[in-house]
Amino acid sequence: MVKMVSELVQYRDLLYMLTWRDIKIRYKQSVMGFLWAILMPTLIVGSGILVRFAFSMNSGQPLSMADIASVSLKSLPWAFFVSATRFSTNSLLGNQNLVTKIYFPREVFPLAAVLASLFDFVIASGVVVAFLVYAKVGVSVQLLWLPLLLLLLIFFTAGLGMFLACANLFYRDVKYLVDVFVTFGIFFTPVFYDARMLGKWAPFVLINPIGTILEAMNDVVVFHRSPDFAWLAYAVGWAVLGFLGSWKIFSSAEASFAESI
Amino acid sequence: MSEVAVEFDHVWKKFRRGEIHDSLRDLIPSLGRALFAKNKQKELQQQEFWAIQDVSFQIPRGKAMGVIGPNGAGKSTILKLLSGILRPNSGKATVRGRISAVIEVGAGFHPDLTGRENIYLNATILGMKRGEIDRKFDEIVAFSGIGDFIDTPVKRYSSGMYARLGFSVAAHVDPEVLLVDEVLSVGDMRFQERCLQKMHSIVESGTTVIFISHNLAAINTLCPNSIFLAHGQIQRMGPSEEVIQVYIGSVQDDDQVVAKDAPIWGIKLVDEKGEALNRLHPGGQGFLRFKLRSDLSLKDYLLGLIIQRASDGLTVCDYNLPLDSVSASPKPADGLQCTLRFDANLLRGAYTAQLHLYHFPSAKHLIRIRNAAFFSVEETISWDGVAHLSPVLTFGDNGQ
Numbered sequence: 001m002v003k004m005v006s007e008l009v010q011y012r013d014l015l016y017m018l019t020w021r022d023i024k025i026r027y028k029q030s031v032m033g034f035l036w037a038i039l040m041p042t043l044i045v046g047s048g049i050l051v052r053f054a055f056s057m058n059s060g061q062p063l064s065m066a067d068i069a070s071v072s073l074k075s076l077p078w079a080f081f082v083s084a085t086r087f088s089t090n091s092l093l094g095n096q097n098l099v100t101k102i103y104f105p106r107e108v109f110p111l112a113a114v115l116a117s118l119f120d121f122v123i124a125s126g127v128v129v130a131f132l133v134y135a136k137v138g139v140s141v142q143l144l145w146l147p148l149l150l151l152l153l154i155f156f157t158a159g160l161g162m163f164l165a166c167a168n169l170f171y172r173d174v175k176y177l178v179d180v181f182v183t184f185g186i187f188f189t190p191v192f193y194d195a196r197m198l199g200k201w202a203p204f205v206l207i208n209p210i211g212t213i214l215e216a217m218n219d220v221v222v223f224h225r226s227p228d229f230a231w232l233a234y235a236v237g238w239a240v241l242g243f244l245g246s247w248k249i250f251s252s253a254e255a256s257f258a259e260s261i
Numbered sequence: 262m263s264e265v266a267v268e269f270d271h272v273w274k275k276f277r278r279g280e281i282h283d284s285l286r287d288l289i290p291s292l293g294r295a296l297f298a299k300n301k302q303k304e305l306q307q308q309e310f311w312a313i314q315d316v317s318f319q320i321p322r323g324k325a326m327g328v329i330g331p332n333g334a335g336k337s338t339i340l341k342l343l344s345g346i347l348r349p350n351s352g353k354a355t356v357r358g359r360i361s362a363v364i365e366v367g368a369g370f371h372p373d374l375t376g377r378e379n380i381y382l383n384a385t386i387l388g389m390k391r392g393e394i395d396r397k398f399d400e401i402v403a404f405s406g407i408g409d410f411i412d413t414p415v416k417r418y419s420s421g422m423y424a425r426l427g428f429s430v431a432a433h434v435d436p437e438v439l440l441v442d443e444v445l446s447v448g449d450m451r452f453q454e455r456c457l458q459k460m461h462s463i464v465e466s467g468t469t470v471i472f473i474s475h476n477l478a479a480i481n482t483l484c485p486n487s488i489f490l491a492h493g494q495i496q497r498m499g500p501s502e503e504v505i506q507v508y509i510g511s512v513q514d515d516d517q518v519v520a521k522d523a524p525i526w527g528i529k530l531v532d533e534k535g536e537a538l539n540r541l542h543p544g545g546q547g548f549l550r551f552k553l554r555s556d557l558s559l560k561d562y563l564l565g566l567i568i569q570r571a572s573d574g575l576t577v578c579d580y581n582l583p584l585d586s587v588s589a590s591p592k593p594a595d596g597l598q599c600t601l602r603f604d605a606n607l608l609r610g611a612y613t614a615q616l617h618l619y620h621f622p623s624a625k626h627l628i629r630i631r632n633a634a635f636f637s638v639e640e641t642i643s644w645d646g647v648a649h650l651s652p653v654l655t656f657g658d659n660g661q
Contacts, residue, residue: 017385021371021378028373101368102386103345255348258341259276 001244004251007105014104018112022087023119037120038127040083044075044191051192069135069222071192074214076121076128077153078191081210082182084117088161089178092169092257100258107250110161118154132221140224146217149227152239153213159243162250169261170253190215206231209238265357266322266438266469267343272352274313274338274493275305312338313349314493322358322437325470327480327487327501329508335493336473340364340440343471358437358469361387366444367427372416376407376426379415383430397433404459405429406452425452432459438469457483477505478573506611506637509571524618524627526596527552530634541605543640543649549603549614549633552596560585562627563619566601570647571611571635577647581619606649611637 008015027033048071049063056063088110092099095109168174186192189211195202205211212235216227305311313335320326328336341347342354344362369386370379380401384394402411405426407418415423428444444456457479464470464483474480480487480501487501489508497507528551532538541547549566553559563581570577582601614636617629640649 013391014385017382021374021382024378025371025373097365098369098386100346101364102362104386104388258346 004105004107004247008107011104011108015108015112015115018108019115019119022112022116026116034123037123041076041079041124041128044079044186045072048072048075048192055193065135066137066222069132069137070194070218072128072131073221074191074218076124077150077214077217078186078189078210079124080117080121081153081157082185083120084114084157085160085164085178085182087117088113088158089164089168089175091161092165093172093175093261096261099261105251106254106257107162107247110165110250111158113165114154114158114161137222138224142220142224142226145220145227149213149217149220152235153210155243156209156213156235156239159239159246162243163246166246166250166253169257185210190218194218206234209235209242212238264322265319266324267320267326267357267471268353268355269316269318269339269343270353270355272313272316272342272349272354273311274335274342274347274349275309276312277306278308278310312493313342315352316490316493316495317352318488318495318498320469320471322469323467324486325464325472325484327484327504328471328473328490329475329477329480329487329505330490330496334490336490337364337442338493339490340442340471340473343440356438359388360438360440361431361434361436362440362442363387363428363431363444364440364442366424366431370415370423370427373414375414376402376411376418379426380430383427384434387431387434388436389434393435401429401433404432404455421449421452428452428456432456432463436468438471439463440471442473443475476573477508477571478575481505481573502611506571509611509613509632509635524554524557525551525616525630528616528630528633530614530636539636541607541636541638543606543608543638544651545605547603547605547634547636549601549616551599551601551616551633553599555592555594555597557627561620561622563621564601565615565617565619566603567615567617568603568607569613569615571613575647577607577612605636605638606651607638608643608646608649609638609640610647611635 026036030036032039049068052067052071053063056067091109091113092106099106099109164174164178168178185208188205189208190205191214195205195211195215198205206215212231216232216235219225219227316335316339318326328339330336338347340362341364342349343356344360344364346362346364367383369383371382374382380398381391381394384397384401385391389397402408405422405428407422407426410418410422415426418426431441431444441460460470460472460479460483470483472480472484484501486499487504488495489497489504489511491511496511497504528549530538531548531550533546533548535548535550538547560583562584564584566578566580566582568577569575612635613632614634615629615631616633618627619625620627642652643649
């Protein structure tokens with residue numbers, strides 16, 4: 001493990017260059033340029049607000065600013081998760097030429113894909129932060145949880161990305177499975193709704209670690225309360241073990257990448 | 262001798278013919294097979310074959326080694342094993358020192374990025390640090406001759422420009438061990454010349470180099486030692502000139518099967534006593550004996566003789582001899598016995614002779630036998646060159 005980390009540190013320039021390349025290529029020769037980073041989160045927020053509005057019409061309670069804040073806050077990490085997962089799944093096959101022609105640690109590909117999506121995430125979060133300030137959600141000590149939650153999100157996504165990139169190299173249909181799962185995943189994840197709305201069935205959506213992380217973010221940013229520690233520990237477990245496990249699988253499969261691709 | 266920089270220790274590598282499972286549907290049967298039939302590393306499964314079989318060699322630090330052989334011999338596989346792209350099924354491939362492998366020029370270029378951006382990207386991929394690239398950037402651009410196009414996306418480049426830029430980046434990486442796969446074949450003649458010079462200076466600067474090429478002359482001048490690889494096995498290893506001769510000799514064996522009803526057959530190189538010959542001395546004579554089909558209207562044909570130096574394919578001579586004088590002679594049914602005599606005024610080296618029949622009314626070759634004969638010339642006077650001019654040194658005023 002130490003060896004794997006030190007090898008990655010040695011190739012940090014490369015990680016940086018590939019991330020930069022992925023970002024650059026996405027915005028080259030495109031009509032929308034950096035607006036792309038905001039497009040998907042905006043669509044998700046829009047549909048989330050519509051769903052919330054339907055809920056409120058049904059229940060008779062007016063749609064509150066806090067509801068809209070929750071939806072926008074949670075849409076952003078979800079958009080990151082979707083784009084990073086999709087992008088990293090295809091990262092090895094998309095760089096076929098490099099995989100078969102030049103050696104360096106192959107982890108760099110999915111990791112660069114995740115980092116490039118993170119770049120979009122950072123741009124879009126500027127917009128969301130501005131909105132949250134406008135919506136007067138306020139600040140509290142609880143915000144200190146946020147960096148940890150973001151790290152969990154990134155590590156979980158990176159772990160999943162490595163695993164899927166590897167799987168997609170051996171089995172070409174993994175990419176399509178991922179597309180289907182992330183498209184419908186939004187209904188199984190508390191993005192448009194909150195887990196507590198499900199009452200005693202809440203754990204059903206919290207088993208999904210992304211759901212746990214999104215709920216925790218909602219707790220600390222919108223409701224200014226500390227996250228549920230049991231579920232937080234669960235998410236930490238997923239992020240850490242998932243990342244290490246995927247890395248292990250990835251590096252043991254790495255030897256046969258060039259001939260199996 | 263100094264320390265070993267590159268070592269191949271009884272390396273075996275197998276590949277698969279045909280398709281492998283690559284959709285999830287195929288996973289279950291393949292897992293089942295894997296469970297029941299333990300895949301033994303050193304045994305071949307159905308459809309598998311050895312790409313590299315028990316190959317061992319060592320290269321001392323600072324030396325260059327050439328690898329030659331026909332297509333599919335496993336040359337590139339050796340480079341991929343050394344660079345870590347592939348791992349051996351058995352045995353060990355070790356490289357000591359910072360390594361850079363150029364398996365394909367311009368691999369890793371992205372078409373949408375400009376030349377400048379691709380230099381940074383590609384150089385990083387090949388293992389350079391940012392500061393180093395900044396320092397060498399101008400040199401790389403100058404060498405490639407891309408000039409003003411450096412800020413144009415490489416998808417707009419001609420394929421020659423693309424390859425030139427690729428080689429320039431690769432040539433400036435400055436590793437301790439350089440693996441190069443057939444990169445001299447890019448660009449125009451002038452650029453190839455520059456590539457060759459660059460390779461020379463890389464070798465002279467003390468870099469350990471493994472060099473794969475079909476350019477035998479380049480191998481011969483760049484690498485003191487070479488490996489001749491065929492069917493994944495080392496056929497010969499040693500001084501480049503010797504290895505190249507063996508390689509060319511093997512090509513000859515494959516080629517010289519000429520069908521019975523061919524216009525020329527039964528070619529033999531002999532001396533004046535009619536004994537088989539493969540070694541000549543300057544000033545000596547070789548006799549190329551062969552049978553010529555006698556039912557042809559020979560006055561329409563020219564017999565061509567080309568002698569080439571084996572190490573680099575240099576054409577030493579190319580003669581076209583008219584055949585009209587034989588038209589009057591009798592026409593034996595089993596072919597006309599011919600003898601072509603030539604002076605071996607050549608310097609030391611290996612040579613091949615090529616014969617062809619040229620039908621000038623139709624401007625076509627009736628037959629072309631590439632490796633009609635193979636011989637080496639031995640002598641001790643000259644240092645280098647092709648033609649033996651019998652120099653004589655005399656002293657005094659009336660030297661003639």
